[in-house]
Amino acid sequence: MNSSALRQRFGALRRASQRSxxxxxxxxxxLQDRLTxxxxxxxxxxxxxxxxxxxxxFVRREVxxxxxxxxxxxxxxxxxEFGDLEQSVRRQGVDQTLLALAxxxxxxxxxxxxxxxxxxxxxxxxxxxPEDLVAxxxxxxxxxxxxxTMNQPVRSFVTFTWLASRALAMAVFFxxxxxxxxxxxxxxxxxxxxxxxxxxxxxxxxxxPVERWFTRPGSVDPWPLRQYYALMTRRIxxxxxxxxxxxxxxxxxxxxxxSPLVQWIQTVQRRGWGCCxxxxxxxxxxxxxxxxxxxxxxxRTLFITTGEPLTEAKRRVxxxxxxxxxxxxxxxxxxxxxxGCADPDxxxxxxxxxxxxxxALLSHPEPxxxxxxxxxxxxxxxxxxxxxxxxxNVESGDYATLVRRECGCAxxxxxxxxxxxxxxxxxxxxxxxxxxxxxDLYGLLEQTLPEEFGGGPGDYxxxxxxxxxxQTRLTVRVAPALGPVDEARLLSHVREHLAGHSRGTxxxxxxxxxxxxxxVRREAPHATPRGKILPLHLPR
Numbered sequence: 001m002n003s004s005a006l007r008q009r010f011g012a013l014r015r016a017s018q019r020s021x022x023x024x025x026x027x028x029x030x031l032q033d034r035l036t037x038x039x040x041x042x043x044x045x046x047x048x049x050x051x052x053x054x055x056x057x058f059v060r061r062e063v064x065x066x067x068x069x070x071x072x073x074x075x076x077x078x079x080x081e082f083g084d085l086e087q088s089v090r091r092q093g094v095d096q097t098l099l100a101l102a103x104x105x106x107x108x109x110x111x112x113x114x115x116x117x118x119x120x121x122x123x124x125x126x127x128x129x130p131e132d133l134v135a136x137x138x139x140x141x142x143x144x145x146x147x148x149t150m151n152q153p154v155r156s157f158v159t160f161t162w163l164a165s166r167a168l169a170m171a172v173f174f175x176x177x178x179x180x181x182x183x184x185x186x187x188x189x190x191x192x193x194x195x196x197x198x199x200x201x202x203x204x205x206x207x208x209p210v211e212r213w214f215t216r217p218g219s220v221d222p223w224p225l226r227q228y229y230a231l232m233t234r235r236i237x238x239x240x241x242x243x244x245x246x247x248x249x250x251x252x253x254x255x256x257x258x259s260p261l262v263q264w265i266q267t268v269q270r271r272g273w274g275c276c277x278x279x280x281x282x283x284x285x286x287x288x289x290x291x292x293x294x295x296x297x298x299x300r301t302l303f304i305t306t307g308e309p310l311t312e313a314k315r316r317v318x319x320x321x322x323x324x325x326x327x328x329x330x331x332x333x334x335x336x337x338x339x340g341c342a343d344p345d346x347x348x349x350x351x352x353x354x355x356x357x358x359x360a361l362l363s364h365p366e367p368x369x370x371x372x373x374x375x376x377x378x379x380x381x382x383x384x385x386x387x388x389x390x391x392x393n394v395e396s397g398d399y400a401t402l403v404r405r406e407c408g409c410a411x412x413x414x415x416x417x418x419x420x421x422x423x424x425x426x427x428x429x430x431x432x433x434x435x436x437x438x439x440d441l442y443g444l445l446e447q448t449l450p451e452e453f454g455g456g457p458g459d460y461x462x463x464x465x466x467x468x469x470x471q472t473r474l475t476v477r478v479a480p481a482l483g484p485v486d487e488a489r490l491l492s493h494v495r496e497h498l499a500g501h502s503r504g505t506x507x508x509x510x511x512x513x514x515x516x517x518x519x520v521r522r523e524a525p526h527a528t529p530r531g532k533i534l535p536l537h538l539p540r
Contacts, residue, residue: 023232026140027239030160031204040171041414047168047357047384048415052089055360055383059085062135062390070119070128071106071392077121078104094360098381098393103365107379107393130155133389142232144194144334156334158194160201161386166336167202169355169416174206176342176410177302177326179276183268185212187253187261187279187287188306189530191229194334195306197236199278200248209246212264214253214279216529255531258287262296274300281305281327283531285314285457288321298323304340306330308532309423310350313446313457327352329423331380331396334388337361338420342409348401348421353411356418358384363402364395368426375399375426398425425534441535444497453490455482458533461525465539474518477525477537487520494518 047054063071064082075081078101088097101107108128111117115129134157141159174180184203188196200210241247253260261277268275277284284303291298301323305314310327318325326340327350337359338352354361360381367374378400379393400423406412407419424442445460459479466473476494478485495513499506526537 022140023142023235024239026160027201027236028243030164030201031240031244033164033205034207035164035167035171035205037171037175040168044168044172044357044414044416051094051356051360051383054385055094055381056086056089058383058385058387058390059392061385063392066136068132069390070126070132071390073124073126074106074119074121074392077124078106080104080106094381094383095362098360098379099362099365102362102379102393107364108395109377110395110397113394130389133391135387135389142197142236143192144197145192155192156194156388158198158334158388159386162334162384162388163198163201164205165358165384165386166198166334167205168357169336169339169353169411170202171206172410172414172416173339173342174208177340179302180206180208181274182302183271183273183275184208184210185214185261185264185275185277186210186248187214187258187277187283187531189216190233191236192225193530195278195530197233198334200236200240204240204244207245209244210248211246211268213248213250214261214264215250216253216255216531255283255286255527258283258290259294261287262291262294262298265291265298265301266296269300274302276302276304278304278306278328280307280530280532281310281314281325282308282458282527282533284323284325285317286531288318288323289456291321291323292317297321302326304328307530308534309442310340311442311446311457312349313442313450315349317456329420335359335380335382335391337380337396339411341407341411341419343407343412346407346421347403347405347419350423351419351421352423353409353416354402354418354420356416358382358387359391361402361418361420363399364393377426378420378423398423400424444494445535448497449490449493452493453478453482453485455479458525461533462536463521463526463539464536476518476520477523478520479524480522485520485522490520491518 060082063069063075080101085097088100105121108119109117112119112128113130115127118125118127141157143155143157145155186196186199191197196213196215200213203210237247237250251260265275277287284305288298299322303318303323303325305325306328310325315325326342328336328340329338329352330336336355338354341351341353343351360383362379363376364379365376367376376399377395378398380391380396381393382389382391400420403419403421404417405419406417441462446457449460450456459482461477463475463477465475476490478490495518525533527533
């Protein structure tokens with residue numbers, strides 16, 4: 001980390017510390033105001049009825065009432081005044097209004113949102129950063145950072161008002177999946193990662209104690225930052241112990257050896273209970289594979305999987321160990337987009353109910369690329385006035401199938417009838433002047449290659465990197481534990497998959513084949529600090 005970036009982070013933390021001065025009283029008030037399922041259902045229904053009003057109030061305050069708002073320029077370029085926006089929302093609703101705005105250029109790509117590229121519409125341009133979109137009225141809370149898996153991390157200040165809003169859908173989700181009567185554990189990092197702390201507090205508001213918090217040791221941050229975040233984590237845990245349903249036991253665990261989680265599950269089983277572990281999908285599959293190796297049944301265990309898609313291959317591994325899994329879909333910066341459907345026959349393994357009382361989710365009306373299968377990026381808009389930052393049609397970096405249907409589970413009955421499934425990231429592979437949007441690499445890496453060459457989820461990965469000559473190479477990492485592999489045949493399978501979409505992709509694959517872009521390396525796939533093994537790793 002260079003000195004300028006380090007100074008910026010310390011400056012941000014100093015400002016966050018000032019807002020965190022009332023952390024203890026804030027946690028006490030948050031946890032003592034216990035949330036019931038009935039109250040949560042009533043608040044969700046009210047918020048759904050007020051979606052339009054909440055959106056207009058938020059935009060009036062943060063866009064048209066704030067001279068420095070980057071969105072003001074986009075609205076001006078689109079020729080949309082607040083009166084026009086209000087009239088459209090009243091006439092055709094929030095979602096149709098947002099679609100029309102996206103067509104008129106009121107959106108931000110993921111790279112624009114993160115400040116990696118300027119916002120360009122026609123001949124006009126400007127730059128924006130995530131900090132420019134932070135809401136102006138933030139109260140007591142704490143600072144988190146996204147994992148920054150593909151780009152720079154996004155820092156967010158999480159308020160207790162926002163967490164209280166997030167807890168509403170979680171209460172109904174717990175009811176739908178029968179989670180109130182299980183023992184709970186979290187496998188995630190401490191601050192600045194927000195996953196563990198957010199879940200600890202939300203579960204506490206529901207009256208659900210977290211028995212064990214399995215943490216990952218170590219950090220790449222400088223020592224003062226590590227100390228700050230460790231102190232803030234301890235303060236939150238102490239406050240939860242005093243005012244919540246119990247104190248979690250912190251237990252460091254290396255993702256290379258997750259046997260302590262299997263041991264904890266066995267301890268819970270001996271008490272006659274079921275258990276629930278909230279963690280990344282890769283970690284859930286890793287725990288299941290460890291249990292299978294040890295001959296341990298994970299009966300009555302449910303994983304809430306986060307951070308990456310719950311794929312069919314991961315589900316099979318988890319269920320082979322006797323456990324089940326349901327997904328949670330979140331967007332960097334603490335926006336909980338959707339929760340797993342409890343329908344016994346879901347539309348897909350990752351069928352989510354979208355939290356429409358808090359946000360709007362739609363597919364961009366224009367495809368990302370004219371060549372090959374059309375990719376319509378998901379656009380996220382925050383509607384709730386307590387959201388930590390205002391998002392208006394911001395690309396999440398994912399695409400998905402969106403369907404409105406009545407499923408009959410508790411989440412659907414409360415009014416959350418928009419479903420998203422087959423949520424996937426679109427990553428752009430670039431080499432030899434050719435760009436290729438990698439759509440569903442999970443199918444290739446978790447099913448096709450394991451079926452032919454052995455292994456399973458987490459044993460194969462693409463890495464885009466430069467070789468010693470400065471040439472961009474696409475390396476297929478293959479776990480050494482698989483033993484001998486016919487590398488030529490493996491590359492043939494990969495080329496066939498990459499070329500199979502259109503005339504353009506076949507031409508691209510031919511260019512890459514002639515340039516020797518693809519290669520195999522026997523090396524363990526890269527795991528992120530949170531334990532995720534993504535299909536495509538782009539070293540920073």
